[in-house]
Amino acid sequence: MVRIAVLGCGNMGLRIAGNFAYFGHIVKIFDSDLKQLDTACERIHYDEDQLYRDGLIEVPKFLGQILCLNRLEDAVKDVEFIFECIIENLELKQTLLEKAAQFASASVIICSNTMRLDLDKMSENLPHKENFVGARFLFPVYYVPEIELNPTKTTSTQTIAALRTLLERMDKVLYFRSSPDPLILDEEQRETRRKAQIESLKKSSGVMVVRGRTLPGLTSSNRFNHSGNRSDLIESGNNNGNNSVANENVDCSICMDRPRNSVIRSCNHFVTCYECARLLYNRKDPCPVCRKRIDDVIRVYT
Numbered sequence: 001m002v003r004i005a006v007l008g009c010g011n012m013g014l015r016i017a018g019n020f021a022y023f024g025h026i027v028k029i030f031d032s033d034l035k036q037l038d039t040a041c042e043r044i045h046y047d048e049d050q051l052y053r054d055g056l057i058e059v060p061k062f063l064g065q066i067l068c069l070n071r072l073e074d075a076v077k078d079v080e081f082i083f084e085c086i087i088e089n090l091e092l093k094q095t096l097l098e099k100a101a102q103f104a105s106a107s108v109i110i111c112s113n114t115m116r117l118d119l120d121k122m123s124e125n126l127p128h129k130e131n132f133v134g135a136r137f138l139f140p141v142y143y144v145p146e147i148e149l150n151p152t153k154t155t156s157t158q159t160i161a162a163l164r165t166l167l168e169r170m171d172k173v174l175y176f177r178s179s180p181d182p183l184i185l186d187e188e189q190r191e192t193r194r195k196a197q198i199e200s201l202k203k204s205s206g207v208m209v210v211r212g213r214t215l216p217g218l219t220s221s222n223r224f225n226h227s228g229n230r231s232d233l234i235e236s237g238n239n240n241g242n243n244s245v246a247n248e249n250v251d252c253s254i255c256m257d258r259p260r261n262s263v264i265r266s267c268n269h270f271v272t273c274y275e276c277a278r279l280l281y282n283r284k285d286p287c288p289v290c291r292k293r294i295d296d297v298i299r300v301y302t
Helices: 011-022 034-038 040-053 072-076 090-103 157-168 187-203 274-282
Strands: 003-007 026-030 065-069 081-084 109-112 132-137 146-151 173-176 262-265 269-272 296-299
Touching: 003 011, 003 072, 003 090, 011 026, 011 040, 011 065, 011 132, 026 072, 034 040, 040 065, 072 090, 081 090, 090 109, 109 157, 132 157, 146 157, 157 173, 262 274, 269 274, 274 296
Parallel strands: 003 026, 003 081, 026 065, 081 109, 109 132, 146 173
Antiparallel strands: 132 146, 262 269, 262 296
16 A cells, blocks of 8 residues: 545545545645535545445445545644645645645655646755656546546656556556547546446456556656657557566555465455455455455465
8 A cells, every 4th residue: 555645625536535445555635724624534435335326345444544634734743745735826835735745855856736727846956856747636536446647847757657557456547638628528438437346347257347557657768859750659559468567466456565376265365465355354354356245365375
């Protein structure tokens, strides 16, 4: 599991936090508005119930933990990723991110969910600008897999690779904006996507479908073309199967560190290490893939 801070407890920030918790991560939500924080748990429970009614989870409870905090220092301490989701005001975002960077570790990856603001200006005073990137989720977050990726002139390939690893393990699809205007789904499109996601789950017998990837494997030798042409990062369809993204992940989907070596019964999913599987079982949490009850855990020796 990954430690994540979400700054902003509005409709978007709360759903982004919930989406991370859905996949088992530890999420700390920060907001200076105590009224927003006071209603956060109630709104999260509403989302859990909705996903349960739609059949996306077996029990109305997210796998991960969500903590609501009104001290920025507590929210960003020891986290690996920060996702900023406050109102579209450049000065407010700059101030918040600069304060967050003071309290967070030097290696933390900071992402902004901004729709239209200048990301280079937003990050100009950050101490580690190479760790900053735009990552815009689409609403409704739980049902739309696409995330708009907007690197700045100083975003490093290591930052992109780390963010991509986190999000693609949640079956998210990263894409670059192809026009000056951001993609915005209207109410009809949102409802269509929601129904499509539910139908996709049913067709896959309760297992979330892993969608196609849109970015190539990134290494330290990759570089962005900051002239605005990012075609060098778009995955080529003619890669002869050599792209590292196509390879099956063999590490635990929970801790993302130890190898997979256990089978969850009775759904028989093979996605975790034995330690994490036992943790889920002891906490009476559901399977992280199909959300069904875990009856037993079997260690696999190879």
